[in-house]
Amino acid sequence: MTGPRGGMLELAVLGSLHETPLHGYELRKRLNTLLGMFRAFSYGSLYPCLRALLNDGLITEEEPPADTVIGRRSKIVYKLTAEGKERLHELLTQSGPSSWEDESFGIRFAFFRHTEAEVRLRILEGRRSRLEERLDSVRTALARTRERLDSYTLELQRHGLESVEREVRWLNELIDSERRGTTAREDPSTTERPHAVQDGTKRADMPEADE
Amino acid sequence: MTGPRGGMLELAVLGSLHETPLHGYELRKRLNTLLGMFRAFSYGSLYPCLRALLNDGLITEEEPPADTVIGRRSKIVYKLTAEGKERLHELLTQSGPSSWEDESFGIRFAFFRHTEAEVRLRILEGRRSRLEERLDSVRTALARTRERLDSYTLELQRHGLESVEREVRWLNELIDSERRGTTAREDPSTTERPHAVQDGTKRADMPEADE
DNA sequence: TTCGTCATGTAATGGGTTACATGATTAC
């Protein structure tokens, strides 16, 4: 029953619901704009995941507001339970390969504001050294075979190298700025306003564009 | 039996074997340095794929050289059959979404020298407009929600946008240079140099580093 | 003779997608 379900979807869902309760359809749109450049999830995986999280008690259906027409149940709004918050924290605290691989790093980073400063630093450094490994191996391979490659392959390698080098520089900046700001403690537990939340409005219902 | 097996592995394998016959172990290393920046395949998927391709008659085991000790069979060297070449050409001729999505584009591009000029152009343009779509949707989403995003999310979006913009510029250059060189017909069948290829060395057996 | 790497494979599993099916709500 309570299987870790180790994919990125779980993290993405828990992370999103930590910000604000949402129903599935809206949740997916949020996720796909949040991660727009990296990946996109489909309903076919989202809804089963929500069900599993519900089963495990990590999320619950939110009470509909009192003024709801009785027999009506079109949206199902989910919110995080205490266990869900715990689980999210646990996920966000893991550093290690699963945090800095291509598919997962973006998602981890997207929820960095709920991640402890030390962990952030370890993840950023892990990502960086992962990329540097890759650079090394590609560079040496390239040096050995340069003259036997056609121009397309070569161009692909060149562009790939540059992209990764760029990401490494980006990580360097991030790491520096983390190191400078590292004294500050933040997000001691879970529930605090992130920056400025205008609540009281019936959020989770403004129109959003999606593909 | 003869299922298309639509994954990228098939293309990657056929494409590699088109250059030179190889055995599985070496093939994987080649592939993973060729695509080093984008993805890596494991033996657990490679060997079953080779078997399937063998079943379908797209590849065959190459005769071991005559001086091989009789009972000995340690490497199994595969090479492309005529049907295999046909299939490869068919795969490389497909343009359409499957050619310009993230996972597939890199592989398609890696074998561009076996791809017809018009197809190359269509794929590059398809990739570009795919990325531009993504840019549009992320940019408008960003404009709507900018003030409600924390700094990490914002930074992630910014970096993602820049990366994609960079790739678009890269594609622009490639498309330009394709257009200029497009009058030249090339690869009427299979073997010729695209720009400047110095072949003639006995490749396919030098040592290679791998993770 | 033992260790590392080359070399080939299989079984179980995983984490998602596609395509489909179904209704409610909104805009025109």
Add this chain to the structure above:
DNA sequence: GTAATCATGTAACCCATTACATGACGAA
């Protein structure tokens, strides 16, 4: 009243990975 989009879900499949198992071969 009808078309588009919102909203939820399921079943079948896909393409790969992980972990495991085995053995040959070369160098120390």
